[in-house]
Amino acid sequence: MASIDIQKIDKKWQDFWSEKKNIQKKDKKQKKFYCLEMFPYPSGKIHMGHVRNYAIGDVIARYKSMNGFNVLHPMGWDSFGMPAENAARENKLSPKVWTQKNIAVMKKQLQSLGLSIDWDLEISTCDEEYYKHQQELFIDFYNKGLVVRKETYVNWDPIDETVLANEQVINGRGWRSNAIVERKKLSQWFFNISKFSNDLLEDLDTLVEWPEKVKLMQKNWIGKSTGCEIDFDILEKNKKVRIFTTRPDTIFGATFLAISADHPLCKDFENQKNFIEFRKKCSQVGTTEEAIANAEKLGFETGLKAQHPFIKKTIPVYIANFILMDYGTGAIFGCPAHDQRDFDFATKYGIEIIPVVKNKDTKTNNKMKKAYTGDGEIVNSDFLNDLTIDKAKEKIIKEIENKNIGNKKITFRLKDWGISRQRYWGCPIPMIYLKDGSVVPVDKNELPIRLPNDVNLNSKGNPLENHPNWKKTKHKKTGEDAIRETDTLDTFVDSSWYFIRFCSPKLKDKPYDESSLDYWMPVDQYIGGVEHAILHLLYSRFFMRAIGLCNSKIKIKEPFKGLFTQGMVCHETYKNEKGEWLTPEETKKIDKAKIIIGPPEAMSKSKKNVIDPESMIKIYGADAIRWFMLSDSPPERDIQWSNEGVSSAHKFIQKLWGINKRIIERKNDKVIKDEEKDFISKFNKYLFKITNLIEKFHLNVAVANFYELTHLMNDSIAKNISSECLRNTQAKIMKILMPFVPHIASECLFELEGKNFYHSNEWPAFDKSLLEEKNVTFVIQINGKKRGLLSTIKNIEEKEVVAKAKNIENIKKNLINKKIIKSIFVKNKVINFIIK
RNA sequence: GCCCUCGUGGUGAAAUGGUAGACACAAAGGACUUAAAAUCCUUGCCCGUAAGGGAGUGCCAGUUCGAGUCUGGCCGAGGGCACCA
Numbered sequence: 001m002a003s004i005d006i007q008k009i010d011k012k013w014q015d016f017w018s019e020k021k022n023i024q025k026k027d028k029k030q031k032k033f034y035c036l037e038m039f040p041y042p043s044g045k046i047h048m049g050h051v052r053n054y055a056i057g058d059v060i061a062r063y064k065s066m067n068g069f070n071v072l073h074p075m076g077w078d079s080f081g082m083p084a085e086n087a088a089r090e091n092k093l094s095p096k097v098w099t100q101k102n103i104a105v106m107k108k109q110l111q112s113l114g115l116s117i118d119w120d121l122e123i124s125t126c127d128e129e130y131y132k133h134q135q136e137l138f139i140d141f142y143n144k145g146l147v148v149r150k151e152t153y154v155n156w157d158p159i160d161e162t163v164l165a166n167e168q169v170i171n172g173r174g175w176r177s178n179a180i181v182e183r184k185k186l187s188q189w190f191f192n193i194s195k196f197s198n199d200l201l202e203d204l205d206t207l208v209e210w211p212e213k214v215k216l217m218q219k220n221w222i223g224k225s226t227g228c229e230i231d232f233d234i235l236e237k238n239k240k241v242r243i244f245t246t247r248p249d250t251i252f253g254a255t256f257l258a259i260s261a262d263h264p265l266c267k268d269f270e271n272q273k274n275f276i277e278f279r280k281k282c283s284q285v286g287t288t289e290e291a292i293a294n295a296e297k298l299g300f301e302t303g304l305k306a307q308h309p310f311i312k313k314t315i316p317v318y319i320a321n322f323i324l325m326d327y328g329t330g331a332i333f334g335c336p337a338h339d340q341r342d343f344d345f346a347t348k349y350g351i352e353i354i355p356v357v358k359n360k361d362t363k364t365n366n367k368m369k370k371a372y373t374g375d376g377e378i379v380n381s382d383f384l385n386d387l388t389i390d391k392a393k394e395k396i397i398k399e400i401e402n403k404n405i406g407n408k409k410i411t412f413r414l415k416d417w418g419i420s421r422q423r424y425w426g427c428p429i430p431m432i433y434l435k436d437g438s439v440v441p442v443d444k445n446e447l448p449i450r451l452p453n454d455v456n457l458n459s460k461g462n463p464l465e466n467h468p469n470w471k472k473t474k475h476k477k478t479g480e481d482a483i484r485e486t487d488t489l490d491t492f493v494d495s496s497w498y499f500i501r502f503c504s505p506k507l508k509d510k511p512y513d514e515s516s517l518d519y520w521m522p523v524d525q526y527i528g529g530v531e532h533a534i535l536h537l538l539y540s541r542f543f544m545r546a547i548g549l550c551n552s553k554i555k556i557k558e559p560f561k562g563l564f565t566q567g568m569v570c571h572e573t574y575k576n577e578k579g580e581w582l583t584p585e586e587t588k589k590i591d592k593a594k595i596i597i598g599p600p601e602a603m604s605k606s607k608k609n610v611i612d613p614e615s616m617i618k619i620y621g622a623d624a625i626r627w628f629m630l631s632d633s634p635p636e637r638d639i640q641w642s643n644e645g646v647s648s649a650h651k652f653i654q655k656l657w658g659i660n661k662r663i664i665e666r667k668n669d670k671v672i673k674d675e676e677k678d679f680i681s682k683f684n685k686y687l688f689k690i691t692n693l694i695e696k697f698h699l700n701v702a703v704a705n706f707y708e709l710t711h712l713m714n715d716s717i718a719k720n721i722s723s724e725c726l727r728n729t730q731a732k733i734m735k736i737l738m739p740f741v742p743h744i745a746s747e748c749l750f751e752l753e754g755k756n757f758y759h760s761n762e763w764p765a766f767d768k769s770l771l772e773e774k775n776v777t778f779v780i781q782i783n784g785k786k787r788g789l790l791s792t793i794k795n796i797e798e799k800e801v802v803a804k805a806k807n808i809e810n811i812k813k814n815l816i817n818k819k820i821i822k823s824i825f826v827k828n829k830v831i832n833f834i835i836k
Numbered sequence: 837g838c839c840c841u842c843g844u845g846g847u848g849a850a851a852u853g854g855u856a857g858a859c860a861c862a863a864a865g866g867a868c869u870u871a872a873a874a875u876c877c878u879u880g881c882c883c884g885u886a887a888g889g890g891a892g893u894g895c896c897a898g899u900u901c902g903a904g905u906c907u908g909g910c911c912g913a914g915g916g917c918a919c920c921a
Binding site: 040041043078081082083154155163164212213216217220221223290340341413414415417418419421490491492495530531532533534535536631632633634637639640642644645648649652698700701703704705706707708777779781783784785786789809810813822823824826829830832833834 | 849887915
């Protein structure tokens, strides 16, 4: 069979496309479509995850372009971040040079995939042409009160004298120094994202093109809870403690008060030895919800008593390890009967358990085995008795407000976004410290505040802080000496507005221009990994709102209209007899019996189950890799890499070429009208189906339909169809294949039509009249079981179907000596005889 | 612990409440070939030469003429639960 030189056509068409530059059209009156895939971190090489992400994105971008949209499909680099600093230390390359080298390599790799990316719009976040605008946005936010300075705890490595990210803390020790990590309070910069908590929560409902899963994760993250605050009098101290609860309806079941170890009331115990020990124990428990939920409940008895606000009784006050100071008021009332944490705590410390919600499942309330958190009637609760939980909540809150001892309160779990990083390779924060201790933004004319190139990354502490003179500056207004902020911005800031920058990436004096934003935003389809479901997307949503607050002309609130989260690329894992990980390459050199094959897992360097896209492209060509990434698994689910899979994709590409060639060489044969009509109608159905499948992101099913379509073409060459008809149809097939495998499709089309195809509005139109089925197949059931099939023309009456069905041999046989007591008829679909 | 998602052949998977397993991989058998590779065809659990029948979408119930699909309970796997990008 004819085969084709894949490398040659890959290059031919990539050269052609790069000459044509982009698929974006100049006419801004046209309908736009902004297709964006999450930009990569330039770690060195692209990996299969990128290939999958960008292959999916390219299908959408090319498809929309061919459907007449003006498509924005840009690419950039999320190029600030820690790996560059680590690499700099290891390889003695500056972070800048290391990053630039990586970008050059990865750009070339991406280009070898033949993506329809407009490289003229390329941006890089570590480029001062990018971050100077980010500094400007920061100053705008600051002026609107969206930037605040607060004290917060960080993971502090006392040997490296640096702040560690959570993932750099391994078993409580610094990942590099192995020093025991301390909690240290630092004054840091924050974005006031919590200001938008409710807005960010409620607007999730407007994001109808987002996966429910992601919206739910965001909802939980924002964590709105409605409850109330109540003051409890502390008898001995003549003080009040304000608590927060979401279950005020259970107040009559309150048997203790618990406060955080960081609560102001604890000041009185600060000098007690056993309290200091207790607090130390508390800090050893992690701060994740899981850690808190699973940790053993620990309490410190204060000896204090609090007055219950509604009953003449006092309850003990404890300091407890599961109460966090930064949520609610840092104090709660414990109702052990209806909260599992309180229950565990009460059981441990012998505190009374009073049930106040009737649980229909338990007979006696004396021996509860766990807290009851379900619905029920209120009991043991004075004026709340017999009410439902919701009604009781309403009533008690009113009562609390009447007594002036508290009020209804909505709290959010969402905290302000800490953006200070004590690191070098990030965007400098454009603030300066004056002699009088005040902090002010730098003058916008001074932007960008550039990173120095001559830093020592091997010394301890923050490289910018340690730089001999970088931080020394002058206040522009007064001329007095000032010190620069030496913290840099969290790299999540960089990626929170890059999609905005893409609308006018070359603009010199402003971060964006309103008219470009007005035209291009929001992103119509955003595609990326689900690992960014919370932070990146939430921060971006915050940025859009913050920019709107600073500039009343910007009305867009939601940056991403459509969101698609694709699954990971997995591969089998291999170990040798010693339990060491092996790369797929290494397994070829070793005796097969000695290899332990593990389950497929996400490709990762540590497990050595990585397949390098570049070498695969060299062997199989870009189209085969793209095709394989789109086949088999639904895009939102994980996909498993296999050599067989990619080689079958390669065979398919070759087959396409072979069929194309045979169609071109075919001479006009005898034509039978009906056969040709039938062929055209079949093709039309596939065209319709595939178009719909792309719209719905069912790309794997679209691929399956392309296989069927290929079989149809293969079989049709021998049929009585005119060569002209075959050629026309083949050309249409190549056009709809263009988003998937653009190189081979372009080449085949060139062979068919003798001209270069370039993205124009040429998505083939389907003929609605041909979609109408003339014939249908009835399923004949007896007592709900399939007993036969019946092909008839469409829309025939029940009577006729029954008559024909009874004539079928197998149905006849089944009806002998039986009585049909009922028959269910569904038009054009099914007839079901119920017999006795 | 809490919240969420998913369980279909040897494998990846299809399937508006109406023919379960499309499409692809792997396997077995066959065709072509001196042979191999490549390519093409057939098969797919149980009974049967076949026609056909039986079982069957994690398990147990339920709704329905009809359930992979809807409802409830159970079992199992995966994900999220605050400073990597």
